Amino acid sequence: MATFVDPVADAAEAYEGLRGLAHATRAFEDPADTYRVLGEVSGSVRLLRQVLDQLSRAHADHRDIAF
Numbered sequence: 001m002a003t004f005v006d007p008v009a010d011a012a013e014a015y016e017g018l019r020g021l022a023h024a025t026r027a028f029e030d031p032a033d034t035y036r037v038l039g040e041v042s043g044s045v046r047l048l049r050q051v052l053d054q055l056s057r058a059h060a061d062h063r064d065i066a067f
Contacts, residue, residue, distance in 0.1 A: 003009050021041075028034055059066050 002013060021037075025037065
C-alpha cells in the first residue's frame with residue numbers, strides 16, 4: 001500500500017504494480033474491461049509526469065550533492 005511519505009517504497013510498489021499490469025493485460029476475459037484499464041493507465045501517466053517534474057526539480061535543487 002502506498003505510504004505517501006516514502007518515495008523509495010512507493011516507487012518500488014509502483015514498479016511491482018506495473019509489472020503485474022504488464023502480465024495481466026496479456027489477455028482479457030471481458031474485452032469491455034479494456035476501457036477501465038485505459039482510463040486508469042491514462043490517469044497514471046498524468047501522475048507520472050508530475051512525479052518526473054518533481055524528481056527533476058529535486059535533482060536540480062540539490063545538484064551539488066546529487067549523483
